[in-house]
Amino acid sequence: MGRTTGHRAEVLRSIDQLPPGSWERLAPAGDPMWSRGVFRALERSRVGPSGYAYLTVRRGAETVAVLPLCLFRDLQLDRIVGSRERRLLAPLRRHAPRLLRVPMLFCGHLLGQGHVLAAEPLDGPAGELLVSAVLDFARRERLGTVVLKDFAGPDLAPLRAPLTAAGFFLVPSLPDTELALPADSFEQYLAALPAKPRRNARAKIRRFAARPGLRIEVLADFAHLLPAVLALYGQVMDRADQTLDVLDHAFLAALAEDPLSRLVACFEDERLVGFLLCLFTPGTGAGSGSGEGVVAGAAAGATGARIGLDYRLAHDAALYHNLHYAAVRLALAAGCRHIRFAQTAYLPKVELGCALVEQWHAMTHVRPLPRALLRRLLPPALTAARDRALGPHGGPRPAPPHPRAEVRTEERPPHAAR
Incomplete structure (x- = not known):
């Protein structure tokens, strides 16, 4: 593919085609969703995309950047909008369903915050090469709409100039949620909450404890529970506004084999009645059972990935x-200093003490006329959906990341709340 100032771009079709150690060297240190195991699990599953690829930028023999790509050849638009928009689209779904199916390329992470994996921000020529290579790939694969999905401002800022030059426009996406954990114990975490959330937390803990037969266990081995896990997850997805990605048995089975995974499982006697699937960054040593005996200080961060x-x-x-x-x-x-949760249920997560991490979509179409229509129609629709989801926690709308925004490559955790 294209060359500039000693850089070249290449597309690989599996994460295991990357040179050994390159993914681990470039992936964000504090986010277990970016582990190789998660992307292997996605490749093995039918979570949503029809295929995956990895755009690499190399300088000589060195891989300096990686951008994961998710190929949707027949994406159902009514799966990725809110309930209000879905009601408006219902007549079209009944009478002309093909109009709601579009080919689309998502760049970044299907299940988490978007990044271009790089040891340092790409310079101008390398950023231009990356953006050009993304669009070339979309044209070859006949995927008209291109989206850099859920990028935080500091991660998007170095690419802002080449993206704008290539016809991309920015739309605020739903914020991520992150809970900072400076406390040394759960009681200290509770004590640091504001008065009302602290009272509510203690009341909810008492309410759970008062239910006979209920208990919570942390399981490293949970493959035998996957049928029950999928059934509970299905109850949550049946109530979800958006279903871009729906986890399946193959994905969960792969994560059940991953040493970074734990299932926080709630049982009523012997019946599973709730779970939260958690992932940890490498080297946590996260134990099973209550978590006692874990090596403190060994983990940068954790993620509560999906709930049932x-x-x-x-x-x-x-x-x-x-x-x-x-x-x-x-x-x-x-020993984690933060835990991230998903882009849903903002009211209880703010009560938990989570901060909102602003994120952006950068979008375009490879043809001028559809690009103009997208630019006119999508920003107001997606912004309105964002405002409804956030409700009273929306606050002022975020300002777009400036191309010259300061990007610190040291000291700042890749996923620190901003």
Whole structure:
């Protein structure tokens, strides 16, 4: 592919085609969602895309940047909009369903915050090569719409100039959620919460403890529970506004084999009634059981990736909150200094103490007319959907990341709340 100032771009079709050690060297240190195991699991599954690829930028024999790509050849638009937009699209779905299916290329991470993996921000020529290579790949694969998905401002800023020159426009996406964990114990975490959330937390913990037969365990070996896990996850997805990615048995089975994974599992007697799937960065030594005996200080961060709930008792037992409290305990025991959760349920996550991490989509179309239509229609629609999802926690809308925004490559954790 194209060359500039000694750089060249190449597309690989599997993460295991990357040179040994290059992924681990470039991936963000504090985010276990960017482990090689997660991307291997995605490749083995049918979570959503019809295929995956990895755009690499190399200088000589060295891989200096990697951008994962998710290929959707027949994406259903009504799966990625909110409930209000889905109602408006219902007549079209009934009478002309093909109009709701579009070929689309997502760049970044299907399940987490987007990044171009690089040891340092790409300079101008290398950034131009990357953007040009993305568009060339989209044209060859006949994927008209191109989206850099869920990028935080500092990660997007170095690419802002070449993206703008190539016709991309920015739209605020749903923020990520991150809980900083400076405390040395769960009691210190609770004590640091504002008065009302602290009272609510203690009340929810008491409500759970008052339910006979309920208990929470942390499991390193949970493959035998996958049928029950999928059933509970299905209850949550049945209520979800957006279903771009739906985890399947193959993905969860692959993660169950991954030493970075733990299942925070709630049982009523012997029946699984709730879970929170958690991942840790390499070297955590996260233990099973209660988390005791974990090597403190060994982990940079954790992620509560996906949740499942039995809604017949979820409210009365405060399952949602207590699963998250158990994940916080586990992260603290593993020496983590932050834990990230998903882009949903902002009210309870703010009550947990999470900060909102602003994120952006950079979007375009490879043809001028559809690009003009997207630029006119998508920003107001996606911004309105974002505002509805955030509700009172939306605050002022974020300013677009400036191309010359300061990007610190040292000291700042890749996923620090901003």
